[in-house]
Amino acid sequence: MNMLQTALEEIGTKSELEKIINESENVMVCCGRMGPMCIPVYDVMEELQDERENVKFYTMAFDNPEAEIIKNAPECRGFMGLPFTMYYKNGKAVKATSSIQNFDQITGILDEHFN
Amino acid sequence: MDDVFDVMIIGGGAAGLTAGIYSSRAKLSTLILNEGAVGGQMVLTDEIANYPGVETTSGYKVANTMKKQAKDFGCKIKSNVKIVKYAFDENIKEVELKDGRKFQAKTVILAPGGSPKALNIPGESTFLGKGISYCATCDGDFFTDKEIIVAGGGNSALEEAVALTNYASKVTIVHQFDHFQAFEHAIEEAKNNPKINFIMRAELRQFIGNGKLQMITLEHLSSGNVEDLKVDGVFIFIGYKPNTESLKKIVNLNEKNEIITDSEMKTNIPGVFAAGDSIVKKYRQVTTAVADGTIAALSAVEYLRN
Numbered sequence A: 001m002n003m004l005q006t007a008l009e010e011i012g013t014k015s016e017l018e019k020i021i022n023e024s025e026n027v028m029v030c031c032g033r034m035g036p037m038c039i040p041v042y043d044v045m046e047e048l049q050d051e052r053e054n055v056k057f058y059t060m061a062f063d064n065p066e067a068e069i070i071k072n073a074p075e076c077r078g079f080m081g082l083p084f085t086m087y088y089k090n091g092k093a094v095k096a097t098s099s100i101q102n103f104d105q106i107t108g109i110l111d112e113h114f115n
Numbered sequence B: 001m002d003d004v005f006d007v008m009i010i011g012g013g014a015a016g017l018t019a020g021i022y023s024s025r026a027k028l029s030t031l032i033l034n035e036g037a038v039g040g041q042m043v044l045t046d047e048i049a050n051y052p053g054v055e056t057t058s059g060y061k062v063a064n065t066m067k068k069q070a071k072d073f074g075c076k077i078k079s080n081v082k083i084v085k086y087a088f089d090e091n092i093k094e095v096e097l098k099d100g101r102k103f104q105a106k107t108v109i110l111a112p113g114g115s116p117k118a119l120n121i122p123g124e125s126t127f128l129g130k131g132i133s134y135c136a137t138c139d140g141d142f143f144t145d146k147e148i149i150v151a152g153g154g155n156s157a158l159e160e161a162v163a164l165t166n167y168a169s170k171v172t173i174v175h176q177f178d179h180f181q182a183f184e185h186a187i188e189e190a191k192n193n194p195k196i197n198f199i200m201r202a203e204l205r206q207f208i209g210n211g212k213l214q215m216i217t218l219e220h221l222s223s224g225n226v227e228d229l230k231v232d233g234v235f236i237f238i239g240y241k242p243n244t245e246s247l248k249k250i251v252n253l254n255e256k257n258e259i260i261t262d263s264e265m266k267t268n269i270p271g272v273f274a275a276g277d278s279i280v281k282k283y284r285q286v287t288t289a290v291a292d293g294t295i296a297a298l299s300a301v302e303y304l305r306n
């Protein structure tokens, strides 16, 4: 059952995440809660979902024990602000951000790494 | 370019969404253009306990219901847009977005609300999410048993400082004045909390760290002395400012950059109305934003009829 109420697809398990990032070229995963710093990021992703067909957009609940795979990722070391957002290219993490990001910041990362 | 809308609403917070509900329900073609996430400050609000008729719920849920209501009545909503040009002098008003798209309408309702103020000092954006936060409920648990600073001296700063003592071992409130601008009960509660310390008449000057925040530079305003303090985190609650920067030469604002309206939410420009936290008023709440949005929409309906 989904823990996050967004219009994005929610990843439930570690193996599901691994399968997705290995099978898709460009993946953005926002790992958070239904909180003030996370919702604006989901909103941007929902908006971009229709525009950026070369990117797959997903969420993962921060309180899901399976999200350890993101919380303990080396790219997230030192992160102290929700959400933790990961960008994967061909199965490898190419960028990670902590806390709220706006439309321009997110599209900047997508343009830099996924275009 | 799309057709000419009857009503174009700038801002999709409580005021803008309410205006959208009323004008689209009055069968006016309505467009909401919103810069950030739909819902505005409501989505920043963990819990809303004082919206009449709705039991305590999350701000996100209220915002989402309002958005659905507006859409169900036919209101079009575009979020995460950036308006770069406003032309309101003619009968048909026009805005241009950063991506070059233009939208026109017979009336405009300005509802851009407000945003938390940033300190705008070196290191602030570098350490966002790496020791700097604007949300105690979101990030408090990352600071369990750590020493943190809360910048600010209003109700939010004091209330959030008390909430943060559930996690942090020590909370130091740094405030620029020698007194707080908060309700007496909030001041008392903070003062009575053994985990809270105060540094008055001082301002943060810079954030320092390596990968994550480690230190802050603080200036004591009375003596001019500057010192570096070791910290694990800083939470910033220094108030809100109206989002009217881009409207400065477009509509009349007061000295605090709030939009001046009359009781029918009319601005100085015929056919342009305003509502919510960005207008001149004393109390900024969801209920007052919703009331303003209602009045602005009904005034727009009347304007179009005449």
Ligand SMILES: Cc1cc2nc3c(=O)[nH]c(=O)nc-3n(C[C@H](O)[C@H](O)[C@H](O)COP(=O)(O)OP(=O)(O)OC[C@H]3O[C@@H](n4cnc5c(N)ncnc54)[C@H](O)[C@@H]3O)c2cc1C
Binding pocket: B010, B011, B012, B013, B014, B015, B016, B033, B034, B035, B036, B037, B038, B039, B040, B041, B042, B044, B045, B046, B047, B048, B049, B050, B051, B083, B111, B112, B113, B114, B115, B243, B246, B275, B276, B277, B278, B284, B285, B286, B287, B289
């Ligand atoms: C932490 C917190 C807790 C609160 N708790 C409560 C509470 O418990 N009860 C209560 O009643 N009130 C509470 N409030 C106050 C309440 O949330 C606000 O008064 C109300 O939501 C204001 O609504 P608004 O529509 O005027 O503005 P906002 O909510 O600020 O919405 C404005 C919208 O316009 C967008 N925008 C800004 N500029 C532009 C532009 N140029 N073009 C397009 N769009 C633009 C913004 O991105 C935003 O989405 C709280 C506020 C905060 C921050």
